[in-house]
Amino acid sequence: MDLILVNLIDGLVTGLLLFMLSAGLTLIFSMMGVLNFAHASFYMLGAYFAFQISMALGFWMGLLLAPLIVGVLGAGVERYGLRRVHQYGHVPELIFTFGLALLIEELVQFIWGKNQMPYEAPEILQFTAFAIAGNSIPAYKIFMIFISVIIFIGLLWVLTRTRVGMIIQAALTYPKTVEALGHNVPLIFMGVFGVGTALAGVAGVIAGPVLGTFPGMAFVLGSIVFVTIVIGGLGSLWGALVASLLIGWMTTFAKSYNLRMEDLLTWLGFTKPENIWDSAWRDLWTITSPQIADILPYILMVLILIFRPYGLFGKRDA
Amino acid sequence: MRKSITLGVAAALTLSVSSFSVAADTIKIAFIDPLSGPFAGTGVNGLHQYEFAAEELVNKKGGVLGGDMFEIVAFDNKISPKESLIQLQVAIDQGIRYIAQGNSSGVANALTEAIDKHNRRNPEDRVLFLNYSAVDPALTNDKCNFWHFRFDANADIKMDALTDVIAEDTGITKVYIIGQDYSFGKAVAAAAVRFIGEKRPDIEIVGNELHPIGKVKDFTPYSRKIMAAETDAIITGNWGADMLGLGKSVLENGYEGPIFTYYAAADGITAAFGETGEGSLRLVAEGQINPPASDAAAAYYESFKAKYPDGNISQARITNVIEMLAKAIEEAGTATDVVPVAYALEGMEHESLWGGSVKMREVDHQLIQDVHIHAHTGDDITFDYDNSGFGIKVENTVTMAAMDSPTTCNMRRP
Numbered sequence: 105m106d107l108i109l110v111n112l113i114d115g116l117v118t119g120l121l122l123f124m125l126s127a128g129l130t131l132i133f134s135m136m137g138v139l140n141f142a143h144a145s146f147y148m149l150g151a152y153f154a155f156q157i158s159m160a161l162g163f164w165m166g167l168l169l170a171p172l173i174v175g176v177l178g179a180g181v182e183r184y185g186l187r188r189v190h191q192y193g194h195v196p197e198l199i200f201t202f203g204l205a206l207l208i209e210e211l212v213q214f215i216w217g218k219n220q221m222p223y224e225a226p227e228i229l230q231f232t233a234f235a236i237a238g239n240s241i242p243a244y245k246i247f248m249i250f251i252s253v254i255i256f257i258g259l260l261w262v263l264t265r266t267r268v269g270m271i272i273q274a275a276l277t278y279p280k281t282v283e284a285l286g287h288n289v290p291l292i293f294m295g296v297f298g299v300g301t302a303l304a305g306v307a308g309v310i311a312g313p314v315l316g317t318f319p320g321m322a323f324v325l326g327s328i329v330f331v332t333i334v335i336g337g338l339g340s341l342w343g344a345l346v347a348s349l350l351i352g353w354m355t356t357f358a359k360s361y362n363l364r365m366e367d368l369l370t371w372l373g374f375t376k377p378e379n380i381w382d383s384a385w386r387d388l389w390t391i392t393s394p395q396i397a398d399i400l401p402y403i404l405m406v407l408i409l410i411f412r413p414y415g416l417f418g419k420r421d422a
Numbered sequence: 423m424r425k426s427i428t429l430g431v432a433a434a435l436t437l438s439v440s441s442f443s444v445a446a447d448t449i450k451i452a453f454i455d456p457l458s459g460p461f462a463g464t465g466v467n468g469l470h471q472y473e474f475a476a477e478e479l480v481n482k483k484g485g486v487l488g489g490d491m492f493e494i495v496a497f498d499n500k501i502s503p504k505e506s507l508i509q510l511q512v513a514i515d516q517g518i519r520y521i522a523q524g525n526s527s528g529v530a531n532a533l534t535e536a537i538d539k540h541n542r543r544n545p546e547d548r549v550l551f552l553n554y555s556a557v558d559p560a561l562t563n564d565k566c567n568f569w570h571f572r573f574d575a576n577a578d579i580k581m582d583a584l585t586d587v588i589a590e591d592t593g594i595t596k597v598y599i600i601g602q603d604y605s606f607g608k609a610v611a612a613a614a615v616r617f618i619g620e621k622r623p624d625i626e627i628v629g630n631e632l633h634p635i636g637k638v639k640d641f642t643p644y645s646r647k648i649m650a651a652e653t654d655a656i657i658t659g660n661w662g663a664d665m666l667g668l669g670k671s672v673l674e675n676g677y678e679g680p681i682f683t684y685y686a687a688a689d690g691i692t693a694a695f696g697e698t699g700e701g702s703l704r705l706v707a708e709g710q711i712n713p714p715a716s717d718a719a720a721a722y723y724e725s726f727k728a729k730y731p732d733g734n735i736s737q738a739r740i741t742n743v744i745e746m747l748a749k750a751i752e753e754a755g756t757a758t759d760v761v762p763v764a765y766a767l768e769g770m771e772h773e774s775l776w777g778g779s780v781k782m783r784e785v786d787h788q789l790i791q792d793v794h795i796h797a798h799t800g801d802d803i804t805f806d807y808d809n810s811g812f813g814i815k816v817e818n819t820v821t822m823a824a825m826d827s828p829t830t831c832n833m834r835r836p
Contacts, residue, residue, distance in 0.1 A: 107646065107650055360644075
């Protein structure tokens with residue numbers, strides 16, 4: 105029972121981290137119809153910038169400045185890169201962001217090298233917040249939950265309660281009309297891209313000390329972010345949240361409990377082949393849930409695409 | 423990329439210079455390891471250690487055979503077995519007789535087979551394989567051959583030493599084994615289960631699991647499980663980001679016991695663990711860095727740091743490779759015919775720069791040496807890793823580890 109509670113908290117941390125990444129991505133997609141392949145690279149840049157700033161000015165300045173720099177960089181990419189490519193259609197845009205991802209990875213390796221960076225959580229948060237049956241929950245995790253929840257509420261408030269949010273939402277569906285009404289739609293696009301990448305930057309800043317700051321960190325998270333927004337429904341903030349939490353809890357529970365395929369198959373009424381090591385079904389019978397935990401979200405995505413192609417909360421028609 | 427280009431240019435330059443000045447007087451050693459791609463850091467660091475050892479231990483002392491100098495020629499194999507075979511052919515075509523390789527047992531398996539075949543077919547230009555890091559036990563057992571010499575302790579020997587220490591610690595009654603899901607991770611797990619079963623049957627193995635290699639984002643669920651198993655010790659063969667991720671996660675989540683590892687040092691890992699690893703991380707390896715075994719060892723390390731301020735001597739055995747090869751060539755009286763050199767290497771006893779003596783076992787060409795259990799610590803460290811103030815210090819030593827261990831090697835000698 106205690107372990108369930110601990111896993112719930114762990115899954116929540118993973119899920120919220122994923123949410124910060126996918127929120128920006130899903131916003132950008134719903135605006136411009138562009139799947140930004142370089143999104144996870146901005147997450148990596150956030151971690152590296154924060155590491156560099158924290159060396160000189162401490163963790164908190166890193167938390168403040170790194171997302172800003174990443175956001176400005178992202179806005180610059182939109183203004184001087186994507187906007188130019190936009191006129192040629194979606195495929196060149198995809199290729200552009202894909203190339204950008206590769207470029208950023210090489211740049212990071214060029215500047216910081218291939219080794220792990222010693223990016224640490226601040227001293228003040230390096231204690232155990234509380235423990236449940238011997239499993240300690242570090243204060244830093246609570247801090248991560250706290251930051252992500254604030255960001256979610258802030259985003260929701262801006263999008264639904266402010267004038268800026270209304271214009272953004274209007275520009276999502278009727279960009280031409282909004283432009284005719286005298287709003288600067290390209291500026292809105294640039295702003296959304298900047299904020300989206302800044303969110304990824306925040307995620308990088310707070311995830312860097314926990315998940316490691318190394319050149320492969322974008323690659324490790326890159327694909328799962330896309331899975332999240334597909335499951336949640338492209339363009340839906342709530343969808344991104346629900347899908348992130350779902351994935352967080354699903355993988356956490358699958359890894360912490362050794363559910364065996366053998367038990368499932370026996371329960372379904374199959375009998376285990378006598379000589380399992382020579383059997384063609386060996387791999388199927390010996391699978392355990394931790395082994396497949398990381399591909400469960402992909403299986404879920406395939407199911408979603410089959411049965412509900414517009415995602416859990418998506419509004420678009422298939 | 424850039425590094426490999428510079429290296430290539432440097433290699434080309436040295437080649438062209440040496441070809442008209444001292445062509446007859448250089449003994450070339452091909453260094454075939456990753457110099458680009460994700461493992462380039464390890465490869466380049468190894469190359470530096472080779473170049474430095476050749477310069478410092480052989481060339482500055484007047485070379486071998488009355489003035490012949492050692493030269494390391496770098497070949498980038500991108501850690502791919504296929505690419506390695508191409509590079510091997512290039513090296514042989516350049517007249518190189520000595521092949522050094524270490525990263526990845528997969529590559530070593532491919533090379534040892536290719537070299538065996540080449541030497542059988544081309545008796546006039548045979549080559550020797552100096553394996554300095556690939557630890558798959560099969561290389562000195564089923565797949566052994568006369569041309570292959572392993573200078574690192576293999577995975578079984580290391581686990582033997584590790585379990586010696588675990589067996590002596592009566593406080594340990596439960597052990598959790600976790601590793602990456604591929605051949606090496608499985609070999610480590612199998613060896614751990616076997617040796618613990620032999621030495622301390624009372625120890626309960628409370629967990630034995632594999633995780634996907636290089637794909638785990640967050641190790642928290644694994645560390646929860648480890649905590650729930652209430653284990654007294656963890657054994658892992660993880661390396662790179664998987665080592666760091668696992669180690670940091672279990673420590674963060676309240677684990678305080680020892681973590682026995684193979685590769686939890688240098689290449690950024692020591693710096694990233696820093697304070698958190700103190701008291702928990704143990705590492706099994708040959709080569710004593712801290713405390714320095716002798717003044718000579720300390721002086722050697724200091725001059726290495728003067729030349730490569732960002733480097734680490736993370737593979738101490740490389741000095742054994744260079745020194746023993748020099749000795750064998752001297753003894754054989756030739757560097758071009760590798761058969762007498764190989765016979766000289768066989769059974770050779772040598773005083774290691776890092777303390778203790780080592781012996782190249784005739785029967786399987788496995789170097790028998792002292793294996794140490796190191797602790798990751800910031801106290802009393804003469805030479806730190808990653809300039810972090812932290813390093814590894816010898817805690818226990820198994821002298822001449824696994825000297826009488828059995829081997830299935832059945833060698834054919836020329």
